[in-house]
Amino acid sequence: MMIVCHTVDELRNKIKQVCKAGASIGLVPTMGALHEGHAALIKAAVENNDFVVVTIFVNPTQFGPTEDLDSYPRTLDADLSLAKQLGASLVFAPSAQAMYPSEEMTWVEVTGNLTKVLCGSSRPTHFRGVATIVSKLFNLVKPTRAYFGQKDAQQVQVLKRMVKDLFFDVELVIMPIIREADGLAKSSRNAYLSKEERQAALVLGRSLEKAQEQFKQGERKAKAFIDFVSGEIAKERLAKIDYVAVYQLPDLKQPSAIINGQSLLAVAVYFGQTRLIDNCILEER
Amino acid sequence: MMIVCHTVDELRNKIKQVCKAGASIGLVPTMGALHEGHAALIKAAVENNDFVVVTIFVNPTQFGPTEDLDSYPRTLDADLSLAKQLGASLVFAPSAQAMYPSEEMTWVEVTGNLTKVLCGSSRPTHFRGVATIVSKLFNLVKPTRAYFGQKDAQQVQVLKRMVKDLFFDVELVIMPIIREADGLAKSSRNAYLSKEERQAALVLGRSLEKAQEQFKQGERKAKAFIDFVSGEIAKERLAKIDYVAVYQLPDLKQPSAIINGQSLLAVAVYFGQTRLIDNCILEER
Numbered sequence: 001m002m003i004v005c006h007t008v009d010e011l012r013n014k015i016k017q018v019c020k021a022g023a024s025i026g027l028v029p030t031m032g033a034l035h036e037g038h039a040a041l042i043k044a045a046v047e048n049n050d051f052v053v054v055t056i057f058v059n060p061t062q063f064g065p066t067e068d069l070d071s072y073p074r075t076l077d078a079d080l081s082l083a084k085q086l087g088a089s090l091v092f093a094p095s096a097q098a099m100y101p102s103e104e105m106t107w108v109e110v111t112g113n114l115t116k117v118l119c120g121s122s123r124p125t126h127f128r129g130v131a132t133i134v135s136k137l138f139n140l141v142k143p144t145r146a147y148f149g150q151k152d153a154q155q156v157q158v159l160k161r162m163v164k165d166l167f168f169d170v171e172l173v174i175m176p177i178i179r180e181a182d183g184l185a186k187s188s189r190n191a192y193l194s195k196e197e198r199q200a201a202l203v204l205g206r207s208l209e210k211a212q213e214q215f216k217q218g219e220r221k222a223k224a225f226i227d228f229v230s231g232e233i234a235k236e237r238l239a240k241i242d243y244v245a246v247y248q249l250p251d252l253k254q255p256s257a258i259i260n261g262q263s264l265l266a267v268a269v270y271f272g273q274t275r276l277i278d279n280c281i282l283e284e285r
Numbered sequence: 286m287m288i289v290c291h292t293v294d295e296l297r298n299k300i301k302q303v304c305k306a307g308a309s310i311g312l313v314p315t316m317g318a319l320h321e322g323h324a325a326l327i328k329a330a331v332e333n334n335d336f337v338v339v340t341i342f343v344n345p346t347q348f349g350p351t352e353d354l355d356s357y358p359r360t361l362d363a364d365l366s367l368a369k370q371l372g373a374s375l376v377f378a379p380s381a382q383a384m385y386p387s388e389e390m391t392w393v394e395v396t397g398n399l400t401k402v403l404c405g406s407s408r409p410t411h412f413r414g415v416a417t418i419v420s421k422l423f424n425l426v427k428p429t430r431a432y433f434g435q436k437d438a439q440q441v442q443v444l445k446r447m448v449k450d451l452f453f454d455v456e457l458v459i460m461p462i463i464r465e466a467d468g469l470a471k472s473s474r475n476a477y478l479s480k481e482e483r484q485a486a487l488v489l490g491r492s493l494e495k496a497q498e499q500f501k502q503g504e505r506k507a508k509a510f511i512d513f514v515s516g517e518i519a520k521e522r523l524a525k526i527d528y529v530a531v532y533q534l535p536d537l538k539q540p541s542a543i544i545n546g547q548s549l550l551a552v553a554v555y556f557g558q559t560r561l562i563d564n565c566i567l568e569e570r
Contacts, residue, residue, distance in 0.1 A: 008452065104397025106416070106450035112389025131391070132451075139452040165391035166417075167293065167424040 003090040004080060008099075011092050011140055015053075019142060023050035027143035027170075029134060032056040032093075033073035033188035034082050037178040041147040044175055046087040053141050054083045056093040061105070062129030068273075073191050092141070099136060108135040110158050110165070114252050118154050118266055119277065122242055127158045134159060138168050145171045149178075151185055153264055153279040157252055177278075179205060185278045197271035200238040204267055204278040207232035211265055215282045222246040222255045225265050225282070233269055242268035242275060249281065288375040289365060293384075296377050296425055300338075304427060308335035312428035312455075314419060317341040317378075318358040318473035319367050322463040326432040329460055331372040338426045339368045341378040346390070347414030353558075358476050377426070384421060393420040395443050395450070399537050403439050403551055404562065407527055412443045419444060423453050430456045434463075436470055438549055438564040442537055462563070464490060470563045482556035485523040489552055489563040492517035496550055500567045507531040507540045510550050510567070518554055527553035527560060534566070 005011045018025060026049030028041045034056075045052045056079055063069035076093060083091050108131040109115075115127040138146070148156055156174050163172060178186045183205030184198070193201060207229045214228065230244045246255050249262040259282065266279035290296045303310060311334030313326045319341075330337045341364055348354035361378060368376050393416040394400075400412040423431070433441055441459050448457060463471045468490030469483070478486060492514045499513065515529045531540050534547040544567065551564040 012452075012454070100450070102397075102446060102450050104395070104399065104446075106393070106395045106447050108391070108393050108420075108451070110389070110391045112387075114389065135393075136450075136452050139454060142454070161387060161389075162391050165385070165387050165421075166393070167297075167421050169297070169424060169427070 002080075002084040002088055005090060005092045006094060006098075008094065008140065011053075011090075011094075014090060015140065015142055018051045024144040025049055025142060026052040027137060027141045027146040028052065028054045028088075029137050029146065029148075030054060030056055030079075031058045031072065031188065032079045033075050033191070034079045035178075035186045035188060035190075037149050037151060037175075037186040039082065039086060040175050040178050041149060042083060042086040042088055044173060045145065045147050048173075049145060051089045052087065053090045053092060053143070054088045055137055055141070056091060057099060057133070059099070059129055059133045060096055061100070061132060062126050064123055064125060067123075068189075068192075071192075073188055099133065105132070108132045108162065108166070110161050113254075114154075114161060115158055117247060117252055118243060118245060119268060120154070122268070127155070130155055131158060131162050135162070135166070135168075138170055143170050145173050147173045147175060149176075150174050150279070150281075151177045151187070151277070153266055153277075154252065157250055160250060183209065185276070187276060189274055189276060192274040193271060197238050197274065200236045201269075201271050201276055203233050203236045203239060204269060204276060208265060208267070208278060208280040212280050212282065220258045220260070222257060222259050222263070229265065229267060233267070238271050240270040242270060246282075287365075287369040287373055290375060290377045291379060291383075293379065293425065296338075296375075296379075299375060300425065300427055303336045309429040310334060310427060311337040312422060312426045312431040313337065313339045313373075314422050314431065314433070315339060315341055315364075316343045316357065316473065317364045318360050318476070319364045320463075320471045320473060320475075322434050322436060322460075322471040324367065324371060325460050325463050326434060327368060327371040327373055329458060330430065330432050333458075334430060336374045337372065338375045338377060338428070339373045340422055340426070341376060342384060342418070344384070344414055344418040345381055346385070346417060347411050349408055349410060352408075353474075353477075356477075358473050384418065390417070393417045393447065393451070395446050398539075399439075399446060400443055402532060402537055403528060403530060404553060405439070407553070412440070415440055416443060416447050420447070420451070420453075423455055428455050430458050432458045432460060434461075435459050435564070435566075436462045436472065436562070438551055438562075439537065442535055445535060468494065470561070472561060474559055474561060477559040478556060482523055482559065485521045486554075486556050486561055488518050488521045488524060489554060489561060493550065493552070493563060493565040497565050497567065505543045505545070507542060507544050507548070514550065514552060518552070523556050525555040527555060531567075 026045030109128045233239050244267045248255050262283040268277045311330030394413045518524050529552045547568040553562045
């Protein structure tokens, strides 16, 4: 029997019981419109924890004023079925009012380059919204482990820093990007794409895969990767680049001209009104 | 036997054991230079919790660039003796590096009027520093109850909002102001006062007490309290007023001309270089 909670009090009461029983808790925070990427997170959580909480909340504070908060896909019934089928113990689907109980905000914000580069440049308040809602969920759910996808590579780095700096007692588990058969990274926003845009968007996964190939064959110049991937994307008439960039991991430090250690090659590209992100890690194995 | 920890790892290991044993934890966060005000917090914590953690940390992020971070009194040996004598289970006295492990900060910030009025006006980053360090201590110590003094009346309101907004699972226990025999509110900063300044500073407690008397006798005009207390303080040659103000509780909302419900009458006044605060609550009983 999967429990569904819509209020903070219901959730807190249940978590209290679970903690008292000494059970380990896995948390999978989502904005719903669940796809196989989310499914992989839930499966991993179910495998390694006694009690798994999936949260479904389209968090308004991580959307900018001109972004797609209103049109973001909402598919609660299908999400509940999937979570249940995958073995989740509890789904928490609160209202915005429940998660933001005061008129004025209390923010959690990771500052510095880490939240200014890549998506932070075009979405300056996005990661503040993410850090704030994830902090709230950590305090409510008290997870032993929390699951996030590598698809949101910058979010992963921001949350790792937040957990370290604020001493949250939680293990972050980062799961690999899940792709469609044709290589498109799974995203709730893929639902926005026209047939032509979806076809054009394949350039992202394809060019990142080729870049990794070039890395394996010895390429180490950061600029070579940026030029190659930018060039491939530019060939697509329907694509409009937000960024193609290389940063060092962890913490997204500026790379040297010749990359070494673990680096992130990340892209954000518009296809029509739809902004997609994708990335790969460049590292010697 | 009282435990003394200087590192985050030592503290975490101990708290893990305490949690496993199902013990309740009381937290008393301090900046050291412990006086009878702190002693009252520690006593209350010892009375009501199985395990009491006193933290001693002069938190740099709550001091402004021109404030007294360097000269703030540091009396660790005496503090440890007092904490032990009062029955504290553990003192956590970390380094700044331990509490702020990254070059760039992760902030917790309560926004809005609540942190802009009173001390927030002359100390614009103070409450961000307070909210951030208290969040870190909550995550490390996992307290059942946390103890703060009503002397820092605005801090109390800020932390109540933070706990509510971020869903910290902790009960805030607020203890009354402790005063010297002559009415001066206990403060680590009283140590800065010359004999003449200390004598002059008695005007704060004295005028607040008279204001409460006037409230009891039926005065309800916010301006009357402000005028009276400002006038009394202005008579002291060594006093320089930062603010004398009335706000509604909770959340420090603007008062109406005729106050009703619970209100805070708060003052901040310089005596030489030393800035003292004091306050009283005006409410019908």
